[in-house]
Amino acid sequence: MVGFIFIIPLYPKLPFRMVDYTYIAIRLEDIYVAFIYFVFAIQLIRKKEWFNFQYLLLFVLFWISVFISFYLGFFVQKTIVIQNVGFLNSLRRIEYMGIFFVFASSVRTRKDVIYYLRFILATIAIVTVYGLGQKYLGWPAVQTMNPEYAKGYLLVLDAWARISSTFGGHYDLAAYLIFFIPFLLALTIRVNKWFYILVLLALSNIALSASRVSYGAYVLSSFPFLLYFRKWKLLIITILATVGLTFLSSNLTQRINRTFQTKQIFIDKTTGQTTVPRRLRPDDLPIGDYIPNKVNVENSATDVYSNGISNINLNSTDVKAVKLNILDEVRTEARKTGRVLTKSEEDKLVDEAFRNMRVVSAVIPDISVATRLQVEWPRAINAFLQYPLFGKGPSSITEATDNDYLRWLGEFGLVGTALFIFILGKLFFSLFFAAQKNTPDQILLWGILTGFFGLLINASMIDIFEASKVAFVFWMIMGIIVGYLTNLKSRPKVDRPLG
Numbered sequence: 001m002v003g004f005i006f007i008i009p010l011y012p013k014l015p016f017r018m019v020d021y022t023y024i025a026i027r028l029e030d031i032y033v034a035f036i037y038f039v040f041a042i043q044l045i046r047k048k049e050w051f052n053f054q055y056l057l058l059f060v061l062f063w064i065s066v067f068i069s070f071y072l073g074f075f076v077q078k079t080i081v082i083q084n085v086g087f088l089n090s091l092r093r094i095e096y097m098g099i100f101f102v103f104a105s106s107v108r109t110r111k112d113v114i115y116y117l118r119f120i121l122a123t124i125a126i127v128t129v130y131g132l133g134q135k136y137l138g139w140p141a142v143q144t145m146n147p148e149y150a151k152g153y154l155l156v157l158d159a160w161a162r163i164s165s166t167f168g169g170h171y172d173l174a175a176y177l178i179f180f181i182p183f184l185l186a187l188t189i190r191v192n193k194w195f196y197i198l199v200l201l202a203l204s205n206i207a208l209s210a211s212r213v214s215y216g217a218y219v220l221s222s223f224p225f226l227l228y229f230r231k232w233k234l235l236i237i238t239i240l241a242t243v244g245l246t247f248l249s250s251n252l253t254q255r256i257n258r259t260f261q262t263k264q265i266f267i268d269k270t271t272g273q274t275t276v277p278r279r280l281r282p283d284d285l286p287i288g289d290y291i292p293n294k295v296n297v298e299n300s301a302t303d304v305y306s307n308g309i310s311n312i313n314l315n316s317t318d319v320k321a322v323k324l325n326i327l328d329e330v331r332t333e334a335r336k337t338g339r340v341l342t343k344s345e346e347d348k349l350v351d352e353a354f355r356n357m358r359v360v361s362a363v364i365p366d367i368s369v370a371t372r373l374q375v376e377w378p379r380a381i382n383a384f385l386q387y388p389l390f391g392k393g394p395s396s397i398t399e400a401t402d403n404d405y406l407r408w409l410g411e412f413g414l415v416g417t418a419l420f421i422f423i424l425g426k427l428f429f430s431l432f433f434a435a436q437k438n439t440p441d442q443i444l445l446w447g448i449l450t451g452f453f454g455l456l457i458n459a460s461m462i463d464i465f466e467a468s469k470v471a472f473v474f475w476m477i478m479g480i481i482v483g484y485l486t487n488l489k490s491r492p493k494v495d496r497p498l499g
Helices: 002-010 028-045 053-076 083-106 110-136 170-190 193-209 212-228 232-248 250-257 294-299 316-337 343-355 367-386 404-436 442-458 468-488
Strands: 015-018 025-027 260-268 357-365
Touching (some): 002 028, 053 083, 170 193, 193 232, 212 250, 232 250, 260 316, 294 357, 316 343, 357 367, 367 404, 442 468
16 A cells, blocks of 8 residues: 555656547556555455445445446437547546545554555655756656646746646646645644644645645635644744745746736727737736626727727737737738738728727736636536536536536536535544544644645635546545544544654
């Protein structure tokens, strides 16, 4: 099991075999996990391992519901286009979650938990140090953020790139770290103050990953954790460290500042087409096309030119960007008709088109938020409304929804979503009630619980339970904790904490 603890977070996401019609690949880690399950099954048959039947029924019911969604999506509804992609997306739910039972069964004594914990902490240290090396020493990254990168290229990140360490993307890395930071703070309080070095390493990686949602999840989980235990000194130090590392990462601060921007929107009076000026630079987060309260915004627009006089509120940079956009359209239309325009003809057509516009200022989200609001979330909601009981099926709403809750509804419907949330809720409240007891491990359990809460926040903007490395680690930790709590009743009380 030590091999799993190291291999899953640390081995890069190099493809072993690409899957047709998707950039999700079969990797060596999948073969390794299959081998673990094979050995585990043999041990169960030989009765060398015990099985946690408390959760088995819930897990099996969820897996059955997933495959019902797949069957309906491919054979009945015809909403799953490629059979093998839908099947593999269904199968990976078993692959990720099954590791829970392997680790739960392997924990028999307190020493087992401590044994695993040492290797988990070593892994966190390696991940965070490698992340810094990626930023400052040019250590390579293997990312899966787009179809080309997913082929397994070794990438050297430029100055504006966000680190991913050994993970497939910066979101996955940040989610992994916010899950562990409250626990590292608990170890700092309960066991040894030197664990705070790992907290600082994790914080630096979150800042360099520039993941805003994970940054917010960290603040909303770790700060209340310290407040709850009244660790005022540590809270102040952590706030100062967070602020300092945030401002040292210009990428993160710029992305936070540009989440919502006041921009001028240009509207063609003839066609009603809207144009949002953009400056595409590597150090700039482009604005999106989503306009909140669009009808009222457009109704308040004024002419670019009124009685031959230019609107005094026009931004010269935005005007230049809009005219360049119009010029591209003019040239495209000219090529379609075979015309060759002179510069004066181009200028005249651009000026005429620009004078036929209206302009208004509005607060607009960046392209990342806009993509969620315009495309990904409506697509998942529509899938759920069409097929509310079992959804459209795994893989039916593309690789990403950037909201796990909506993704579950869209792919698995009410049945699958309710079962999965029930599993998460049962785990969460099992930890919660265990953390209420006045034991030496109380604060450590609160640390895990708070990290769990951070992941649930993260899932509102990221498909975090589908990210293989994060999902494997989450179910591993849950298995260890459940195995520990299950055996806790049969062990004598001791005053020595887990760490």
